[in-house]
Amino acid sequence: MAFSEFHPLDGNSLREYIKTVPSLSSKLGNNFDDLTIKEVGDGNLNFVYIIVSSAGSLVIKQALPYIRCIGESWPMTKERAYFEAMTLKEHGRLSPEHVPEVYHFDRTMSLIAMRYLEPPHIILRKGLIAEIEYPFLAEHIADYMAKTLFFTSLLFRSTTEHKRDVAEFCGNVELCRLTEQVVFSDPYKVSQYNRWTAPYLDRDAEAVREDNLLKLEIAELKSKFIERAQALIHGDLHTGSVMVTRESTQVIDPEFAFYGPMGFDVGAFLGNLILAFFAQDGHANEVNDRKTYKEWILKTIEETWNLFHYKFIALWDEHRNGSGEAYLPEIYNNPEVQLLVQKKYMTDLFHDTLGFGAAKMIRRIVGVAHVEDFESIADASKRATCERRALDLAKTLLKERRKFGGITEVIAAIQQV
Amino acid sequence: MAFSEFHPLDGNSLREYIKTVPSLSSKLGNNFDDLTIKEVGDGNLNFVYIIVSSAGSLVIKQALPYIRCIGESWPMTKERAYFEAMTLKEHGRLSPEHVPEVYHFDRTMSLIAMRYLEPPHIILRKGLIAEIEYPFLAEHIADYMAKTLFFTSLLFRSTTEHKRDVAEFCGNVELCRLTEQVVFSDPYKVSQYNRWTAPYLDRDAEAVREDNLLKLEIAELKSKFIERAQALIHGDLHTGSVMVTRESTQVIDPEFAFYGPMGFDVGAFLGNLILAFFAQDGHANEVNDRKTYKEWILKTIEETWNLFHYKFIALWDEHRNGSGEAYLPEIYNNPEVQLLVQKKYMTDLFHDTLGFGAAKMIRRIVGVAHVEDFESIADASKRATCERRALDLAKTLLKERRKFGGITEVIAAIQQV
Ligand SMILES: Nc1ncnc2c1ncn2[C@@H]1O[C@H](COP(=O)(O)OP(=O)(O)O)[C@@H](O)[C@H]1O
Ligand SMILES: Nc1ncnc2c1ncn2[C@@H]1O[C@H](COP(=O)(O)OP(=O)(O)O)[C@@H](O)[C@H]1O
Ligand SMILES: [Mg+2]
Ligand SMILES: [Mg+2]
Ligand SMILES: [Mg+2]
Ligand SMILES: [Mg+2]
Ligand SMILES: [Mg+2]
Structure with a gap:
């Protein structure tokens, strides 16, 4: 699957996506056999996946072009992911102890990969x-x-x-x-x-x-x-x-x-x-x-x-x-x-x-x-x-x-x- | 003379410039023999020329990359002409009776041509x-x-x-x-x-x-x-x-x-x-x-x-x-x-x-x-x-x-x- 244009991801395509991005693959120790992927977006707007392998973990957040909790009837630009990534980076630079590190941002896919704030968070x-x-x-x-x-x-x-x-x-x-x-x-x-x-x-x-x-x-x-x-x-x-x-x-x-x-x-x-x-x-x-x-x-x-x-x-x-x-x-x-x-x-x-x-x-x-x-x-x-x-x-x-x-x-x- | 890049104009090059711009030439009745060109910039920042022929008139204002009344020692972007032209047009649309009409704008030359506010103005x-x-x-x-x-x-x-x-x-x-x-x-x-x-x-x-x-x-x-x-x-x-x-x-x-x-x-x-x-x-x-x-x-x-x-x-x-x-x-x-x-x-x-x-x-x-x-x-x-x-x-x-x-x-x- 090519990710040169926007797709909403699911567990399977997410796995494929990560394989195409070396910095993400390596966070997981390039180990895809025991990968668990869980969607946890309890928020109102976006989809959030927790991805864990035996060697590491990360969170991937994707914006879809509508408001999740309302549905496609309330469209909302997926460009919001760009501003979120920019701000995570800028606020993270200013206050690194209190903002999760951004590993990767893909504007085309409206996708942010960041540190997994592991339990007991x-x-x-x-x-x-x-x-x-x-x-x-x-x-x-x-x-x-x-x-x-x-x-x-x-x-x-x-x-x-x-x-x-x-x-x-x-x-x-x-x-x-x-x-x-x-x-x-x-x-x-x-x-x-x-x-x-x-x-x-x-x-x-x-x-x-x-x-x-x-x-x-x-x-x-x-x-x-x-x-x-x-x-x-x-x-x-x-x-x-x-x-x-x-x-x-x-x-x-x-x-x-x-x-x-x-x-x-x-x-x-x-x-x-x-x-x-x-x-x-x-x-x-x-x-x-x-x-x-x-x-x-x-x-x-x-x-x-x-x-x-x-x-x-x-x-x-x-x-x-x-x-x-x-x-x-x-x-x-x-x-x-x-x-x-x-x-x-x-x-x-x-x-x-x-x-x-x-x-x-x-x-x-x-x-x-x-x-x-x-x-x-x-x-x-x-x-x-x-x-x-x-x-x-x-x-x-x-x-x-x-x-x-x-x-x-x-x-x-x-x-x- | 080509005007594909920025030049500070003077009376002679201004005449050449007007000839290359049909909308300006026609304002002057395409009549360049009896043209008078007078620099009147009494303002602090820019050069202003009044151009009059027997058939018409116009004003040309050019921004140079410094503040006129101080000199080249105080640089100032000539892009100000772009914002001036934009605003003359927008304010002119909203209040046409009180803003001179813009005839022509040349961003490369930082040059605005507008209505001459003739005497007794x-x-x-x-x-x-x-x-x-x-x-x-x-x-x-x-x-x-x-x-x-x-x-x-x-x-x-x-x-x-x-x-x-x-x-x-x-x-x-x-x-x-x-x-x-x-x-x-x-x-x-x-x-x-x-x-x-x-x-x-x-x-x-x-x-x-x-x-x-x-x-x-x-x-x-x-x-x-x-x-x-x-x-x-x-x-x-x-x-x-x-x-x-x-x-x-x-x-x-x-x-x-x-x-x-x-x-x-x-x-x-x-x-x-x-x-x-x-x-x-x-x-x-x-x-x-x-x-x-x-x-x-x-x-x-x-x-x-x-x-x-x-x-x-x-x-x-x-x-x-x-x-x-x-x-x-x-x-x-x-x-x-x-x-x-x-x-x-x-x-x-x-x-x-x-x-x-x-x-x-x-x-x-x-x-x-x-x-x-x-x-x-x-x-x-x-x-x-x-x-x-x-x-x-x-x-x-x-x-x-x-x-x-x-x-x-x-x-x-x-x-x-
Ligand atoms: N970096 C992270 N680590 C762990 N859990 C996260 C992380 N980011 C988001 N989550 C979980 O996903 C939920 C939704 O994330 P959030 O960024 O608030 O999305 P939304 O914009 O949809 O509100 C959060 O409430 C949290 O439970
Ligand atoms: N459209 C115009 N018609 C007649 N005179 C003008 C016109 N525009 C400018 N002038 C004359 O040129 C002078 C300087 O113009 P201005 O736009 O104020 O330049 P600056 O930005 O340098 O202050 C004005 O004070 C006025 O005397
Ligand atoms: Mg939220
Ligand atoms: Mg929310
Ligand atoms: Mg949110
Ligand atoms: Mg002035
Ligand atoms: Mg001025």
Whole structure:
């Protein structure tokens, strides 16, 4: 079989494909007799194969020209694999400890081969449902976000590098449009794709569609999402895009990457932790109230922001005499002004984070794609109660985000719901 | 002579060039005997030739790979002519009454042929120095800005069209960088290029370089200038980029065009009118106090903003059910929310306008490129007094812009200096 044009692969053709690519064959010790190939794509969009031989392993991810969980009726460019591969490589260069190595990319086949994140790695969202504490999670994700966002922003780069890459990632417009629709539009209007825990949340969903102030705020965020090329963001950094063990934290699936607002990434991660928090009561029972675990989630939210802030500022201080265009050292040349600009930058980023995080929470409750945190609560009435709390907090965060002075105030607001 | 590769042209080779281009020859009635060719580039960057025959006329503008007023020591891509031609065509399509028609573009030669804006057209800045009132100026410029900015924004266009064009104009990065340097950086630091009316303004220039709050605000505007792809802006819309007669208003010279913040164009225009206002006292004498003319400039500033606001909102209302991505009609579906979002959008744009306008004023007083409005005041002490007033107002506008509730408050502030 020739792979000079696009084919959707299956187990058999995948085996043939690997044989034609020396770097992949050698990863498996050129041993094809005991090969096992398993499709594990539990995600929404693509096909993911785990390939293991006695001598090695790898993962192959292929994009088909439609959205997997909906089917061929919702076409989606397979060029997304190109942007995913580019971003895995770039973010991997900046944060190698937290991004799986890319072994091979084939643009024609929309195919990425990468390191297999072997067991006990699991998807973080599943770990959060299973009440597992990850002592290094906040530290690791903060590190990943600080490095990938700082080094791809104008705090580190020249305008020339910036505009070159912004232009390239404008090509990922179809994926950006998907976000625009499902995050910033559909939840705020009647849409065939929206769903929620009916009938319990019927009024809540309607209230979202009738809240003028919410619509005012989501419009600002939507425009910022489209217009503001602040850094190369992951674009889909929820807890289903992170694989973890106790010691390891790995970010996968950056197919939505483009130059957008940093707060969209930080908010996605924190917003999904808040969802995990509100889901805990739905998983609690008489023998386990999950109180301790809820405390751990809150602590992780707080530490993630604080460590991100700390690391981001440390990178800024370290590189303040570099070639970043935004704050030239000859201008920002005294400690007071340096403090002033950093404080303003981080405050704005914090408010963006709350706004985008809230938007991501809302869409997971009344939009098309829900989260397993809530979906796995079988009792619909109980689930609706958890979801409503999350929704109410998210609405407050979105509308009042500029009033929050720091992450401890957010934690307090979560506890007060 | 062959024109298959780039040559800087002169009168003779220009004549040869026109002969090889049928569309240009025919504009001149194919009559080369009585041709007059005059170089008139009084601008800073390029060469401009007026070509007149008994049967017709045209203007030819050529970009050389450096900045004309500095010389070959400051290289600058001649590809700027490509972006200028693209923008003349796009803005001309959107606002044909106020943009000269492009007859011909030659990318290899970095050459644009366009309509000759025949006398009595003069550069607006010269008209403002000569105390000439232009009764339609506010209306015309408001119309040009409303149409070019609205129709190239997400209020009218889909994300797909937007990102395609954003990517293309990322190519104009060298011109963007020039603005970044001379508008947003050099005035706030010691730079070999800066100059001012010394010794009178020595302390004022130093104060700009030592004002932490000013530096905080200019940083926000600089990042917005680089990061925010709001619309296809002209990028250099000062009063030297507008040619006028009593009845006609024509915008030329969009070589700095790219997808940037709308307020940069509106602010450039208004900021330069404010400079013209403060220069009037320097042109006044015993027989002519220029009081009436100053009133006319203030009225023009006020009307330009008010008419721009009115026309922009009218376009928005007219196209609110179109394919603009920013405010989908199914979401912004009641008069109250429509009012809310428009009010917020225009308030933000107003504050951007004041900020960018102020930045453009400051750089004309303590930066590299000054304006004839002030330069033509021979008495240095008198000039410095005018400049200081403009500078003080600009600093207030930049730092306090969010406190201004409307254009009448700006007019009041101008009058109070
Ligand atoms: N490198 C990897 N190692 C191990 N498992 C992976 C790897 N990449 C993806 N997976 C598994 O495949 C699933 C889907 O992958 P993902 O990249 O999220 O695809 P999608 O874009 O369809 O969401 C993940 O949830 C995870 O279980
Ligand atoms: N279409 C035109 N018709 C008449 N004069 C023009 C035209 N275009 C430019 N000019 C004259 O040439 C000068 C320089 O043109 P401009 O486009 O501003 O060049 P630069 O980019 O060098 O500033 C203008 O100030 C004006 O006097
Ligand atoms: Mg995924
Ligand atoms: Mg997915
Ligand atoms: Mg994905
Ligand atoms: Mg000019
Ligand atoms: Mg010019």
